[in-house]
Amino acid sequence: MLSAARRPRRPAVRRRRWTAALGAVALVAGAASLAAPAMAAALAPVDFDTHCVPPPIAGIPPIDGTTTGEITVDNAAPKVGDTVKVTYTVVKPAASNPVDLALPADIMTPSGKVTLGGAQPGSVTVTGPKKNPPVPGKGAFPSFSMTGTFTVTKPGSITLSPGDYNIHTSYIMELDTPCTVISPPAPVSQTIVATDAPGANERTIQLATASGKPGDRVTVTGAKFTPLADITLVGRAGAAETADRMTVKADATGGFTAQPVVNDKATTGIVAYEGAAWDAAKGAGPAAYTVVDDTPLPENSQKLNASVAPGTLSMSQAGDTVAMSAVDFGAGGASTGDLKTVTVKDFRGGPAGWSLTGKVTDFTGPGGKIDAGKLGWTPACTTKQGSPSTCAAGSAGPVGSAGATLASTPNGALTGGEFTVDAKVSLNVPAYTAPGAYSGVLTLTLT
Known part of the structure; x- marks a missing residue:
């Protein structure tokens, strides 16, 4: 929530769950797992x-x-x-x-x-x-x-x-x-x-068999892809793609049947997706597949198999209130503050990056509204050492009701890590805005 007010000569201060004072702005950002909602x-x-x-x-x-x-x-x-x-x-x-x-x-x-x-x-x-x-x-x-x-x-x-x-x-x-x-x-x-729940990705794939020897073909059947779209079928070893790859075209109903050859002994599953790279919103799988390695082991030896389980994409924040500087009645100008630090943890271990965006409502108060477009930010993002991905801060500029990017990481062969996201926020309060508290809502969304 954003809260702003104009200050007369002798302001009275009230303290509730947030700090609100004449001439101050309070910003409350939401918390979520895959999405961070407004307070x-x-x-x-x-x-x-x-x-x-x-x-x-x-x-x-x-x-x-x-x-x-x-x-x-x-x-x-x-x-x-x-x-x-x-x-x-x-x-x-x-x-x-x-x-x-x-x-x-x-x-x-x-x-x-x-x-x-x-x-x-x-x-x-x-x-x-x-x-x-x-x-x-x-x-x-x-x-x-x-x-x-x-x-x-x-x-x-x-x-x-x-x-x-x-x-x-x-x-x-x-x-x-x-x-x-x-x-x-x-x-x-x-x-x-x-808000409405986003539309679900209904794309699916099925394998005719769940295992085979190196060099065997496996029949893959897909449904509910974009009609006539180019579909890439790729072997997966955990989150990384293997050398097993094939491209087919979906039919007029969005379905397809293909028989890729699986050679790579590291392949543990098969995915199918539209576009040049894996996108969870336009793909399906992985469907589990085991390459049966029948190569004899040396005498007096044992084969050891281990696995790493994927985690989730989540976020948390250091607080839900940002108290911003006072603005004097008649002068107007910038009321500034620091967004509460947001921590993003990407433990999925897959090829997809993430994007953290924000949008804000108009500020409302005794003098009417202060337009959402008058709130701007300067984002900053830090990557924890050892993380496979590198976090990029969004561009400085207005947030507004349409929203803007706070931070993101790109897609890659293997993504993930821990990241801290901050921002300097500034509300441009018009001169002679009526004194009182002005409030708005900032929504953060992680996808």
Whole structure:
């Protein structure tokens, strides 16, 4: 999230999960495995009126009071089909211990609902552990958290608001204190932005046999390639290509049948792809194939076979908030900061490189919007010693809503390694922008 504001003479500073001050900019970048999503456009505790009904044994009437709640998520920019973990924290319950008897630790079990709105209306059931500090007689209930999950079914902005909750106590007897939102839905505490899942690569290959002697032909059948495209069939030894190679043309339906000769004893699989080099988005395989080496071993010798398992492409970041420098009202100019360091780990051990891109939304605030195109960056990328690939930083320039490349590595015979990515960011704030906090969302995507 990006947050910017204009500063009057005597600014007031508030500290929440991010740093936000008049004249400051906060940038929050997303985290992901193969893709790094944006953080939510809003994240803050909210107050809402609740109606709590003490257990009948308490002998007291219902309590109408204010609850303070907060919603957080583990993925603020999911794709359709992703599962999002939701945490509902009741920072300050409206209810309290309804009896004079003190309650010991770890006897409270909370449960509740989170209300979804926007692109995907609905609710999420959340529950919490049986855990609490001791509560004195007639004392206030402590803060507690509940978690649940939901699956994203539609793209767009999805709002999350605190909902009804119940406090169950298990001490001497089982008692419940349900609290309902008086005017549902409660204010929005969190907003996530869901996107459509990318189209799947449906290309497939099948082998007629899974093994053969050196020099044997193996029948390879392919389907759902681009019609009439040139298809390269190549032997693979782990992630590297072997000398076994053949080119065929797909038919009008995108299928093909070929019989390449497999000579290389190192071949452990066969891949097929469109284009001049392997591209996971335009290829299929590897289909496992074993070259049966029947060469007799020398007397009193043993053949040893070992393997290296491929890993994944992933990323992590050093934080989710970037506080940027202040800009004075009337002067305008650059509000600058440093992107939180992103670490990319490519342990796939294949021929494909990777690309890390980013895009940003407009900044919104009391004065309207600051255009996304006014945010620029100067990327930097460092490669860990010993990595097969070398990381290249993207070009300095605007990020905008269309996006720009932060860093990348090229395709190669064998790629991989560990990389750290940074960037200097700068928001060009127009002169006389109304004072206040301005917020936007930066989305990082690793492919």
